[in-house]
Amino acid sequence: MAEISSGDTRHASTVVWWRDERKRGLLAQLAVGLAVVGFAYFLGHNMVENQARLGVPLSLSFLTDPAGFQLSFASLSVTLDSPIQRILLVGALNTLLASVVAAIIATTLGLLIGIMRLSTNWLVARIAEVYIEAVRNVPLLLQLVFWYGGVLAALPKAKDALSIGDLVFLSIKGLMTPRPIVQSDFWIIFIALIVAIIAAIGMRRWAKKRQIETGQQFPSFWVGLALVIGLPALASLALGNPVESEVPVKGTFNFTGGLSFQPEVVALILGLAVNSAAFIAEIVRGGIVAISHGQTEAAYALGLRPRVNLRLVIIPQALRIIMPPMISQYLNVVKNSTLAGFIGFPDLFSVISTSQNQTGRAVECVTILMLFYLTVSLSISLVMNWFNKRVALVER
């Protein structure tokens, strides 16, 4: 088909509009757009009509009703009278907490296993391979149930709880530790922490500059760590230990007071982390293998040892290849956390199911659920894509 260009004035006036490619394209797009909008409107209209016919109009007023149910794990305080929206908030925080911790553990473990898989040591490489294949091929729900059953079976019964100095208790009901109660002077320690972090960043900049100018290395990581831990500790010592702790006290059935980490939390985080680590290991391996061996040879020619080579030459380049699939893995961790209800962890999905069952508001509850996961996933993608752009290789 001949393309009508705007500069070709001899033909422009002799072509009718329905023969013009661009105009036809526009019209087709408009028609498809109308079809999609029409279909969506049709579905939405049906839903609203059905709900009205059933006598259950869509509304969010149920969110302020008292929930009447408790959660076994809550980072904020909830009582039986808390409104449903507070319970949903706590459920969302639970999901985020479990996902973030699982993602951090999965990344570390995945990195390790990926590098192990590439090791020249036959046994190490085989161990990594068996782990990856086993974990990737078993459904996640089975893995979670296995971890939960394993965690429950491994812990001692409540009567025979292990205790470390009467402060920390470990039993099938969970790990009980003293809870630090923040006193009013705590803000000084907080300030000290901020100062330490800024100082560590400043010191790292100075150390890098010095290395570029004089070639001398500086143990900036260890000094930075010492700063971040040491300065707040000094501040707390100077103030005379302003952090009290609430010790768990044994009651007839359970311990009251203190912090408790239930087996459900541990099992979920472990299960999610181990599962995602296998996928991340393969992504890392793929990224490292993609770097041409010439880089390693050049590094050896310069006199860099293998470990230094890996850290300073290979991994920074591999990071650019690894980043996009990692985004999917993190999204997977968040979405997989919805299986938590099967092992007793009150994540958002489990809390929403309960609310839906008790208030009958299926459409509103599912919409809230979908919006939450959509928001979280889009945020993760946004942040990671920005990070990806920063480390992306700029071709000349």
Added chain:
Amino acid sequence: MKHVKILVAGIALVAGMSTAAHAASTLESVKAAGKLKCGVTTGLAGFGAPNDKGEWAGLDIDLCKGIAAAVFGDPSKVEYKPLSAEQRFTALQSGEVDVLARNSTWTLSRDSQLALDFVAVNYYDGQGFMVRKDLGISSAKELKGATVCVQEGTTTEKNLGDFDKANNLGIQPVKFKENDQARSAYDEGRCDAYTTDASGLAGERTALKAPDDHVILPDIISKEPLGPVVRHGDNQWGDIVRWTHYVTVIAEEKGITQANLDDVVKANGPDNATADGEIQRMLGITEKMGEGMGLSNDWGYNIIKAVGNYGEIFERNVGPNTPIKLPRGLNALWTQGGLQYAPPVR
């Protein structure tokens, strides 16, 4: 290209039009489908669970069979759809099932807010607790600060909360999506107690590692009237489901069983002056009671032939000869001090 455009424009036009659906009554659509779609539980011993031959059996299953017998004359024309606690009401609201016989508790909020009707109570139940014998407690009020395993999304959860508040117990619940998970966590020792309806407790205890190490506490902390559910807006279908249950109760009142059904029919022939009028009307010997509900005249006969009377249904599924071993208790006939009472057939 042109054809595609026309097609697309046509779809947009049709999609924009709203169509009014012609509402057929539930009885008509069930008859048209040729089978009853019955929503049942995913597996609760005695109420609805696959037996060792793989067929569905239970108290609620027998009610489904009774309804199918009333409509089609054949109790096997049923499609059983197992539904989880979360799906059950939306499945009924959307028309995926015609009736829900899933040990669902009749409550005000469910009756009024879900556009559903509870038409009968086929089992009067209550919520109870099960604990290990070696804990040495004899009442649920001693569960101060205890951990309790519970299935989420059920009235059980809400009742536990209410009980907790009323008695200031500070109970810590651990919630699971599936009943099996809750029970096995209790078995492992994660929780001090396990709570569900008393009828369920008896069945679940048989599945524990050492059933005799566990005791069911005597406190019943709630009323749980369990019964079949139908949608709002179709009273005729509601009548059919309701009277299917009542026929079984009246049959037990009159001493009619699956075995002696035909003898009873012979003994109460239309010309017999000493015949029981109610039996005659219920079994279709005289008058046409079934017509008002759109059923054939032998609807009552078919129900009893298919599943027997309420006492037989109870005994077959949850009676003393089954592993569940539930006493009649509140579910005895009103003439024997229980709550099963049916309006008269006349």
